[in-house]
Amino acid sequence: MNSQRLNFLCNLIPLDKKVIDIGTDHAYLPIMLYQKGIIKVMGSDIHQKALDMAYKNIISHNLELDIPLVLSDGLKDIDTKDYNTLVLAGMGFMTIKHILDLKDKLEPINTIYIQSNNDYNKLRSYMNENKWILKNEYIIEEKKIIYHIMEYERGEEKLREEEILFGKKQEKYVKYYQLELNKLEKILNLIPKYQKEERKIIKHKILLLQNYLR
Numbered sequence: 466m467n468s469q470r471l472n473f474l475c476n477l478i479p480l481d482k483k484v485i486d487i488g489t490d491h492a493y494l495p496i497m498l499y500q501k502g503i504i505k506v507m508g509s510d511i512h513q514k515a516l517d518m519a520y521k522n523i524i525s526h527n528l529e530l531d532i533p534l535v536l537s538d539g540l541k542d543i544d545t546k547d548y549n550t551l552v553l554a555g556m557g558f559m560t561i562k563h564i565l566d567l568k569d570k571l572e573p574i575n576t577i578y579i580q581s582n583n584d585y586n587k588l589r590s591y592m593n594e595n596k597w598i599l600k601n602e603y604i605i606e607e608k609k610i611i612y613h614i615m616e617y618e619r620g621e622e623k624l625r626e627e628e629i630l631f632g633k634k635q636e637k638y639v640k641y642y643q644l645e646l647n648k649l650e651k652i653l654n655l656i657p658k659y660q661k662e663e664r665k666i667i668k669h670k671i672l673l674l675q676n677y678l679r
């Protein structure tokens with residue numbers, strides 16, 4: 466399983482966690498987690514075809530008795546009571562939100578790892594409103610694609626507007642945000658002067674990001 470992204474995720478998760486990997490697809494992550502020493506781990510997916518592939522992979526590692534697989538839309542058909550950790554990776558924000566909106570099933574869960582494919586600002590805002598603390602956010606690059614991996618724990622905090630937009634400031638990622646700033650400045654140059662509202666929004670983001678980088 467040659468995925469830097471999944472390896473990174475796997476390394477983040479402590480050995481004592483009890484993990485549900487939602488949208489597991491090929492079940493690479495549950496297999497990696499089990500091999501690392503996490504003994505309570507399951508995978509689930511909304512598509513039977515994905516689970517067929519997952520099952521094949523699990524059998525090829527002789528783990529069919531160790532890693533349960535469940536067909537489910539998000540947490541709907543999963544008994545979450547023996548688990549405390551969720552992984553949601555490789556999905557878009559709207560799917561992630563749909564999954565996390567099923568609040569009853571989330572009760573035993575105290576840690577969530579999310580690698581969304583898009584809309585990081587909407588995700589940060591949603592998690593903040595729903596009483597999850599952004600404990601860590603990691604930015605990694607694989608084959609020229611940038612991924613954000615967020616680690617959430619239960620609790621309350623008030624993120625500022627710039628933290629919702631760009632995450633909590635971390636010196637190690639300043640270079641990445643400098644590139645974001647360059648992108649925004651290029652976008653602003655491409656918006657004609659008469660599109661005042663669009664320019665205003667981008668200018669506001671540029672200002673926030675400039676302050677954020679100070």
Ligand SMILES: C[S@@+](CC[C@H](N)C(=O)[O-])C[C@H]1O[C@@H](n2cnc3c(N)ncnc32)[C@H](O)[C@@H]1O
Nearest residue numbers: 488489490510511512515537538539554555560
């Ligand atoms: C791109 S794959 C990501 C696979 C793996 N998590 C990874 O990061 O490499 C997304 C998977 O999410 C599944 N999925 C999409 N919506 C879902 C939902 N509501 N509940 C469970 N799984 C879902 C898809 O069937 C697909 O297998």
